[in-house]
């Protein structure tokens with residue numbers, strides 16, 4: 656799949672939103688990729704997951720023992736990646752503010768994990784999820800995502816495999832452009 660093919664899937668499903676959004680990090684943006692809309696068609700979700708897996712090196716694919724995703728956004732794409740890889744897919748939740756495995760999900764000591772996100776912007780959620788995997792005994796061997804919204808400063812300790820990179824600007828609360836500040840803000844994600 657080319658980058659334009661992926662963006663067409665986002666446009667076709669009404670997942671490319673324009674307005675004024677408060678992101679998980681607290682930063683603001685005039686653009687939001689609502690991945691839940693792009694993933695609501697199971698066939699499309701499967702196609703996108705297969706495309707992410709196809710872009711990963713064969714050696715890494717062979718190493719993965721389990722897929723772990725941060726809820727909510729990572730769950731559907733993580734599950735579809737698990738299907739493509741033929742591995743179990745579990746998810747992390749943060750009812751108390753910190754990511755943890757619940758519902759009887761666990762990891763073996765040293766189990767090799769592919770972390771799967773829908774969108775990565777500042778990378779904070781991914782890093783918190785990696786810390787939770789380590790805490791549970793797993794070893795993250797790679798990070799995969801549908802969309803990479805990061806700037807050049809964001810670095811990870813493991814290889815990062817986004818399907819598409821889109822650099823929409825983001826702004827701190829105290830540096831909003833006047834035209835953005837004039838639009839009422841919505842916060843689509845679930846981080847408190």
Ligand SMILES: O=P(O)(O)OC[C@H]1O[C@H](OP(=O)(O)OP(=O)(O)O)[C@H](O)[C@@H]1O
Pocket residue numbers: 678679680725726727728729772773774775776777778779780781843844845846
């Ligand atoms: O790289 P970051 O700056 O951390 O932003 C990306 C994170 O933000 C969104 O989740 P959110 O916390 O909004 O909650 P959700 O997954 O429940 O929608 C998205 O699903 C990523 O997890």
Ligand SMILES: O=C(O)c1cc(=O)[nH]c(=O)[nH]1
Pocket residue numbers: 677678679680686687688689690728773774775776777804844
């Ligand atoms: O940074 C985020 O919270 C974020 C950005 C985006 O475009 N889509 C999304 O689901 N989350």
Ligand SMILES: [Mg+2]
Pocket residue numbers: 725726727728729780
């Ligand atoms: Mg999320």
